[in-house]
Amino acid sequence: MILNRLKKNLKKTKLVLIKEGTESFRLYDQDIPEYPYVIDVYGEEHVIIWPRMNSKMDEGKEDHFMETLDALVELLNIPRSHIHIKGRFKQKGLKQYEKIKKQKQTIIIKELGLNYLINLTDYLDTGLFMDHRPFRKKLTKSQGTGLKLLNLFCYTSSISVAAASAGYITTNVDLSNTYLEWSKENFRLNELSISNHQFIKNSAVTYLQQEITSDNKFDLIFLDPPTFSNSKSMDKEFEVEQDHVQVITNCMLLLKSNGVLYFSNNKKSFKLASDLKEKYQIKDISYQSIPKDFRDKKIHQFYEIRKIL
Ligand SMILES: C[S@@+](CC[C@H](N)C(=O)[O-])C[C@H]1O[C@@H](n2cnc3c(N)ncnc32)[C@H](O)[C@@H]1O
Structure with missing residues (x-):
């Protein structure tokens, strides 16, 4: 069957x-x-x-x-x-079928013609969240030369690799050194010079607080937080529903006037705060952002957020 x-x-x-x-x-x-x-x-x-x-x-x-x-x-x-x-x-x-020991089995696979390092054995996730393939496709087809992308909670920076292949200069922020090193490896695998891109070890929440007054503004921000995160290096725990208003508000301050924030999360019951809908122009692009090979059309929620000019 x-x-x-x-x-x-x-x-x-x-x-x-x-x-x-x-x-x-x-x-x-x-x-x-x-x-x-x-x-x-x-x-x-x-x-x-x-x-x-x-x-x-x-x-x-x-x-x-x-x-x-x-x-x-x-x-x-x-x-x-x-x-x-x-x-x-x-x-x-x-x-008996469950994994017994760590094996560090890695392979390189192609997505949209780009290379990504995949770890098949050591973590719950492999290094590539396939549900964001359509967004990566959109980026690879865009004209990014001279544009700046900020990738928060960047994980292995697959979004940034796709963007960098289209000319974007990327800034990647994550709490984990392991994932930042993995990010750099993904850049190298695609012959994208890491010296043109930034890899910052920091809490995304703290990074935003530190940067909101800076003149360094972005054309595009990708914000894909975990549902929940807690670490010794964070002042306080992060919960997406509770903290998204603050984080989105700070992201909007870091955008150029015509910039776009893409906000995604995987919490099934997530509800976007209604006061955000009054402050910004928000489009729910969840359905169209899910790959055809995913039957679960609620795998993530995805919003395109712009300033009201
Ligand atoms: C991309 S998010 C998860 C994305 C996906 N939406 C999910 O829920 O599985 C995972 C990444 O967030 C990073 N991370 C967790 N808390 C963080 C924080 N406060 N600041 C920056 N990165 C964080 C982790 O190290 C990991 O690389």
């Missing part, structure tokens, strides 16, 4: 994406309720499977899970060891 669905999805998705130079995509997104997984393909060789089961649904799903692994091996002609399982199973019988 699952094999046929995977075949159908592969046929529908792969050819379209290969033509645009993309080799990572969502093959399966909980299409069949009895097979509650998300399956992502990374290049010709690797697959990540995310079980999305709760304890009730878990029961009796062991056979389905093994059937899915077999189907992936057959369909993609890859060894079982190239199917990487993320997340946690609630059912005992399935726990």
Whole structure:
């Protein structure tokens, strides 16, 4: 049953994406309720499977899970060891499939003709949030020469790589040295000189507070915070719903008069504060910003925010 669905999805998705130079995509997104997984393909060789089961649904799903692994091996002609399982199973019988030790298995994959370093084994996320592929596509096709992009909570800076390939000069802010180093590697992999771009280790919230009075203004800001964040190096914890008004207000002060802020987040229940809607010109671009290979059209909320001139 699952094999046929995977075949159908592969046929529908792969050819379209290969033509645009993309080799990572969502093959399966909980299409069949009895097979509650998300399956992502990374290049010709690797697959990540995310079980999305709760304890009730878990029961009796062991056979389905093994059937899915077999189907992936057959369909993609890859060894079982190239199917990487993320997340946690609630059912005992399935726990044997969970990752036992760290393995630092990395590959380079192409998206829209650009190279990205992917870590298949050591973190919950791989280094590339595929749900923002359409936004990266928009950036690669834009004319960015002479324009400045600020990427807050930049993670591995895939958005900045796409922008830099179109000529943007980027400033990338993240709390984590690991992700800033990974960002630089992504730039190098695309022969984009890192000396033209900035990589700043700071809390995005503190960076904004420090910079709002500066004359350094941006044409574009990409703000993609986690739902929640807490770290010793932060004055206080960050929660997207509670803190988005302050952060967006500060971003708007850092924009040029015709600049655009792109604000995204993954909190399912997130509601944009209504006073922001009165102060700025805000367009909800969530639906159009989600890739065709994602069935979950609520994977993120995405807003385009401009000053009212
Ligand atoms: C891009 S966000 C998460 C994006 C995605 N919307 C999600 O919810 O999974 C993850 C990044 O934010 C960084 N981060 C977390 N709190 C931060 C903070 N206060 N300032 C700057 N970066 C932060 C993390 O180090 C990580 O690289």
